[in-house]
Amino acid sequence: MMNKTRLYDKHVAAGARMIEFAGWLLPVHYPTGPIAEHHAVRTAAGLFDIDHMGQFMVHGPDALPFLQRVMTWDIATLEPDDAHYSLMCYADGTVVDDVFVYRRDEAYMVVVNAANRKKDLRWLSQQARGFNVQVVDVSDETYMLAVQGPKAEAILQRITDVDLSQVPRFTSISGRVAGVFTLLGRTGYTGEDGFELFFSADQAEHVWDAILEAGQEDGLLPCGLAARDSLRFEACFPLYGHEIHAEIDPISARLGYFVKTKKGPFVGRDALLKVRLEGPKQKLVGLEMVERGVPREGYPVLIEGEERGHVTSGMKSPTLNKFLALAYVPSEYSQIGTEVEVLIHGKPKKAVVVKTPFYVPVYRR
């Protein structure tokens, strides 16, 4: 019933603590601990087994108009080998999923969240009616690893035949990694430089071992879900099911940059234009705790003593060493400097709205 990745036995042998996530048994951290893994990615490199992520290929003469119809990002701006973040919305503007779209010559690959894989395939298949297009789920035969951190390029360069220095952020290249034919995207969800690798699933163990070995001298660590979460959290990247879901729109989630209403019609456009025009009722903000305490998902946010919002993600940020949260609050209380409280273990603790992202991704500086 529970899915195991092909690296499951390797994770267990390495002493990883395994947990269930979106129907998969995945490492939450290795014996080094989640904070050491987090710092490894910020200062050196980390290796992530993210095979639970889904991949769909979109083929056919109507691939581009079809993706323009279902994606909020302007897919026509993607050159061959480009990769970009996008959202898929329902007609009412709420979020189906957040995805990465990779352009491969005339076909496209869409990388989706594990928890949404079946739902997304159904959704895309429904939306494909009337388009000359095929949407094929290739997740089972495709393995996905991420190598993230300032040393990621140097480490992968030791075991690949392509010149990675020639691969800009948000593009991809095909080549061999440890002899295995691989698509390398200069993408990731940690706020660091790095690569995401797609290759034939039966090579998973071989490629995993090769990267661990190549990264040893630079301090690369295998990393679990806890570090993946704290890294994306500091960069304020949304996590589906937390900051975004089927009851929230991307404008309220402050992802309006990825909603290209000027590109022409797409599913959700009218609803999103309306939110943009009228202004969202609630907004996702960053909170910094003034009084100490760990704000966690679901904790109420109090304004003038009344519950007016809730935390979607929160933790002690390993890089910034502060107690931080992402939370929805009414728009009129979303200005930086607004004083609020977070109810932690039944006690209101002072917090203040701060600028996001908490940690600016290196490739945006």
Add this chain to the structure above:
Amino acid sequence: MSDYVFMDDRRYAPTHEWAKVEGDIATVGISDYAQHTLSDVVYVELPEVGITVAKGDPVAVVESVKAAEDVYAPLSGEIVEINEELPDNPEWVNEDPYGKGWFFKIKMSNPAEYDELLDAEAYKKRVAEEEGH
């Protein structure tokens, strides 16, 4: 599977707190197994000095990267001292759970409760059972 440290100069609650007694004062912390299970500790919330607690009351909170867990009083009595440096140095819980990582001290109101706690050998067995499933 893993090599946890069990100190035989103190006793343990089934909820993974340890208590070390000197006179009528018990120092309380969490076991090496507990800190290992929690993973990196990022914060601790300690009780107020002077409050009276009953054995089994949740009196402190230990927050790891993953979750918030209650710490229960292993003995009844009055909280007479807390480890004031601990909230600023939560990593001590991981690094030195039986030493610098202590949480609070209880002036015992019923010292006989101490004998009801598990000795190191019994606690070790209990941990082995918990690890088993």
